[in-house]
Amino acid sequence: MLTIVQLLTLVIFILTYILIIDERIHRAVAAMAGAAVVVFLGIVPWESMLEHVDFGTIFLLMGMMIIINVARHSGLFEYIAIITAKRANGSPIMVLILFSLVTAITSAFLDNVTTVLLLTPMLLYITKMMDLNPVPFLLAEIMSSNIGGAGTLIGDPPNIMIASSAGLTFNEFLTIMGPIAIVDTIIVLVMFVLIYGKSMKVTPDEREVIARTINGLDERAAIQDMKLFKKSVIVILFVVLLFFVHSNIGAILHPLIPFVDAAMTLEPAEVALIGAAIILIWSRIQPDEIFEKVEWTSLFFFAGLFIIVGALVEVGIIAMISEYMISTVSTTQDAMFLIAWFSAFASAIVDNIPLTAALIPLIHDMSASMDIYPLWWALSLGACMGGNGTAIAASANVVVLGVSEREGVKITFFDFLKLGIPVLIITVGVGLVMLYAMFGFL
């Protein structure tokens, strides 16, 4: 039986999440308002409020936002988009495959929202030139972004949150989620080729015209600042390299610089902030110009969410759900199964960020009775791949659909659902089997 405080907390939590889903008021405002209420009512005491906010997630997001915003100034993304289009040699199916691969790879290392925001206008432009229905291309871009983002620690906000809270490293993500992302990307691309391949066939003459038109685009014209372009590429590569070694940076540096502790590690957030500092110093762009483009609303949204979920922890609701789950599932495999599928389908409705925020403390709470290490991967799999389920399941979906609607291309909720749900089921199913195999459950 719930106490009045528990009931009240649950009501505030549900109301806040409804506001976030509906978004009639800005989701950051909804999250902050919910957080304000739980703090005002003393459910989350002021002293412990900051303990609930995961600054690892917030600083990692902030650092990456700064890097991306500087890189954007250079025209890097537009350059990548034109080069990709040219490589297709006028074949529409190759445009779909190459754009999907580029989106998946870029989303794995950079922010999904920025990636799709910058690639979608180019994709729409090229489909217009090819005189083809842009919908399959856009759907492929969304799915690739969500699947590619699942492959690394920094690829998707749920992974950032999970890694920060569970202390997982970039290389752990790469070795466990990376192969799943690769296999799922291939499967989804094969699905697209089978479903839409026929409708994308063009005659050799048409193909030549398309190739000629696309080859007429000048990728160098996209580069707004060549010096900044080179600096951005170097800093992004350096940051990615630093992510690869962040968990054993001390062991690498110690033989070269003896006073560096061999046991020293860098948090992912530190890596992002180091990258941000380097690019700000090196690019010489006025920092206020970049800082004002940091998505503060997203950061406050995350902070608000952490506090609201913290309220559920404070009043014991998370412990109650955890106890119930432990009594329902007897083995780690069962728990993985439950978490992966629940998070996948719930993400499709709620949006994977607030869902992950709510499930992280639940998994922490289960640590007393089972090995929760495999559960983090089940959560990552479900939350990231669940983003493909519906049009509102992930931010990348909303961005692509929003851009296409502004450009006069409509993708209905059911158009998305028809493909999104099968993709969700296949990618989570395949991913779960791979996780079972990796953890020796098969």
Added chain:
Amino acid sequence: MGYYSGLIKRKFKDVVGTRYETVQQEYHEFLPTEEELLPREIKKILFPLDISVQGVTDELCDLLGTFEADVSLMYITDAKIYAIIQDALSPQAGEDFRIKKEEYGTSLMDRIETCLEPRGARVHRRMFLGDKIEDVVRATNDYDMIVIPKTYGSHDPASGEVSAISMVLAQSVRLPTVVY
């Protein structure tokens, strides 16, 4: 607007903010527009003239001839100067000014017509008192292309520099433009 469409719009606005407008503008700067990509059929060409224009080159006539279009030669005498002369001197002085300018206009248009018609262009003529910028810009709505002589409206045609009026016209009209 259905709930779904409204929801996507709200979420898009909240996630992207005003970033999309910037992205659109950046793409606009280096991608040719759909209109620019379409081969444009040129059927009617506007060719403004005045006292400062001295003639046409054979190369220009060759170029205009390739369109096999209707070329409208529009010779304009500045109405304001005409009015000032009438007010300051006499109505007859104003008329003399107009007749003198239009005599030059007729001979100029004769030369241009002689150059264009053998190359397949159909030449039409108009001659009137008016504004050298406003009347041309207004007329462009009915044409597919404009040819602007670089000394059009110039106070010093012998210098060969692009006149201020030609510059204004080239920047104001939304048509394929030839400045010669």
